[in-house]
Amino acid sequence: MQGRGMMRALLIFFKPMDIPRDIEPSTSSVLVAMSGGVDSSVAAALLQKQGFAVSGIYMITHDDFEQDLSDARRVAAALGIELEAVDLRSTFAETVIRYFVEEYKNARTPNPCVYCNRHIKFGKLIELARQRGADAFATGHYIRLRHTDSGSEVLTAKNTAKDQSYILCMVEPENLQRVIFPVGQFTKDRVRDMARELKLPIHDKADSQEICFVPDDDYPAMLEKLCPELKKEGLIVDTDGAALGRHEGIYKYTIGQRRGLGIALGEPAYVVRLEPHSNKVVLGSKEDLMQKVATVRDFNWLLVPPAEEFRAFVKIRYNHRGQWADIIVEDKDVLVRFEQPASAVTPGQACAVYLPEENAFKLLGGGWL
Ligand SMILES: Nc1ncnc2c1ncn2[C@@H]1O[C@H](COP(=O)(O)OP(=O)(O)OP(=O)(O)O)[C@@H](O)[C@H]1O
Numbered sequence: 207m208q209g210r211g212m213m214r215a216l217l218i219f220f221k222p223m224d225i226p227r228d229i230e231p232s233t234s235s236v237l238v239a240m241s242g243g244v245d246s247s248v249a250a251a252l253l254q255k256q257g258f259a260v261s262g263i264y265m266i267t268h269d270d271f272e273q274d275l276s277d278a279r280r281v282a283a284a285l286g287i288e289l290e291a292v293d294l295r296s297t298f299a300e301t302v303i304r305y306f307v308e309e310y311k312n313a314r315t316p317n318p319c320v321y322c323n324r325h326i327k328f329g330k331l332i333e334l335a336r337q338r339g340a341d342a343f344a345t346g347h348y349i350r351l352r353h354t355d356s357g358s359e360v361l362t363a364k365n366t367a368k369d370q371s372y373i374l375c376m377v378e379p380e381n382l383q384r385v386i387f388p389v390g391q392f393t394k395d396r397v398r399d400m401a402r403e404l405k406l407p408i409h410d411k412a413d414s415q416e417i418c419f420v421p422d423d424d425y426p427a428m429l430e431k432l433c434p435e436l437k438k439e440g441l442i443v444d445t446d447g448a449a450l451g452r453h454e455g456i457y458k459y460t461i462g463q464r465r466g467l468g469i470a471l472g473e474p475a476y477v478v479r480l481e482p483h484s485n486k487v488v489l490g491s492k493e494d495l496m497q498k499v500a501t502v503r504d505f506n507w508l509l510v511p512p513a514e515e516f517r518a519f520v521k522i523r524y525n526h527r528g529q530w531a532d533i534i535v536e537d538k539d540v541l542v543r544f545e546q547p548a549s550a551v552t553p554g555q556a557c558a559v560y561l562p563e564e565n566a567f568k569l570l571g572g573g574w575l
Contacts, residue, residue, distance in 0.1 A: 224391075226353045226384050229341055231257035236386065237340035238262050239331055240289060242277030243414055245346030247406045248397050249388040253344055254285055261340070262289040265331065267298040268419040280407045290338075294330060301325045303419065307433050310457040313482035314554030317373075317524065318417055320572075324376040324506075332381045342384045349374060350390040350566070351382065358382040360508060360569040362560070365393040372524050375558035375572025379508045426458050440485035442469060445478065445494055456480045459487050462495055462550030476550075496547035502540040502557040505573035511535055512561070519560040519567055520544075522551055522575065528567075533559055540573060551575055 225231065231253075238250040240262035254260045264278045275291055282289035302322045309316035327345065335343040348363035349371045357379060363369040374382070389397050394413075401409035416423045429436050442451040451469045453459065458466075463477040467489065478490035500522070514535045520542055521528045529548060534541040542557060555575050560567035 224351065224353075224388075225386060226342060226358075227355070229384075234341040235259040235261070235339070236342040236344050237331075237335040237338055239327060239343070239345045240264055240278045240281065241346070241414070242274035242279075242281065242408060242411075243346065244398055244401050244406075244408055244411055245348070245389050245394075247278075247281040247346070247408055248400050248404070249344050249346040250281070250287065251285055251400070251404050251406065252388040253386065254287065258342075260285070260287050261338075262287055263331065263334065263338075264289060264291045265298075265326070266291060266293045266295055267302075267326070268295065270421065277408050277411065284405070284407055292334065294326065297330060298322075298326060298419070303432070307429065309554045310429055310436060311433065311482075312554075313456050313480040315460045315552050316554050317556050318419075319373045319524070320376050320556045323373045324378070328374070328377040328381045328385070332385075335384075342386050344386040344388060346389055347373075347387050348390055348394075349387045351385055351387050353383070357509060358385070361390075361563065361566045362569075364391045364566075368394050371560075371567075371569050372521050372556070372558045372572075375508070375556055375569060376506045377508070378506075382508070426455075429457050438485055440487070442467070442487045442489060445488060445490045450489060453487050456482065456485060456487055461552040492549070495549045497549075497551045498544055498547050500542045500544070500548070500551045500557065500575055502542055502559075502573035502575060504538055505535075505540045505571055507571040509568070509570050511570060518570065519562060521558045521560070522548060523555045528560070 236253050236258045238246060238260055240246045240250060250260055250262055262278060262282050264275050279289055302318050305321050306316050306318045332343055347370045348365060348368040350361040350363060352359040352361060360371050360374050362371050398409060420428050436457045437455045440453055441449050442453050443449055459477045459480060461477055464474060467475060469475060475489040476492060476495055477487060478494040479488035516533055518531060518533045519528050520531045530545045532543040553575055556572045557575050558572040559570045561570060
């Protein structure tokens, strides 16, 4: 045990609800998705302290991986655990990156993390964990999971500013049954303190960048390389169709965007629509961005909905603070009727639906806008 801070952390750690019900740490193994970052390194260390037989897996998803893999290796060596590196570059390119490019081709704004979490982290990696015979699978996400007899319930993180529950809204529910999120009930500061107390070699490593496979967060540059035909000049128009200027490709724009439009209209102008067929970017006012209703397609239910119509809290993008809405279940889709008009409902983003709980929200599922 490394000091009193660590002892304190462990005392409040792992209330019984956090571990799948049939798992006894001292006789169970867990495979931890280790990125070489602070969160998953602390997750691995905490599971080890809890008595699990821990091993790590690092997935290579793109070419710039050497530093992170080397960090993950250093952490594994410090903890005395095995670390396997799996090369998933071709799988990742055929799923996540393909989806990413296709969405831009259709003038939509994708969320590759939501897609990756369904297909790769809580898809492919879960499959590998099963193949390796692990009893459980863990990551360093800031999410809480409550395992009950009737299923696994995703709850927002204790630290709401860091909460990552949104990115699980499309995951297949059965793939959460054997999952543990060891840092979901801590703040990032606390996790960093633990990394320091545990003398993990990455304790002062910076947080990861926005989209892991996009160099320097410059997604237009990446799209131009992967799909040069996206670079197609067209018109920027107002909501009446009057020409205001020209653009170099609609993939550079997203709904609600205000900066970088290169057009002065005297009053604030926002991108309110992207038209793939006419290749037009439509600008309008803040009011033009407001929407009362949205259809969410191919809804993925993590839990059974409480009724065919119910009131819920919804998030329409990762950083959305959320708002109340009526939810109407319609076969595979869901109709969302916002209590207050929602701003910048963006095709391609995920809409996550939550029910309130004491001091948290419970994720019911999500679908694509
Ligand atoms: N290349 C990778 N290999 C294995 N697991 C990964 C990889 N990238 C991310 N993960 C897993 O997904 C989790 C969330 O990833 P995200 O990119 O949001 O990282 P983060 O919050 O910066 O976490 P960390 O500090 O662990 O990097 C990580 O904590 C880790 O468990």
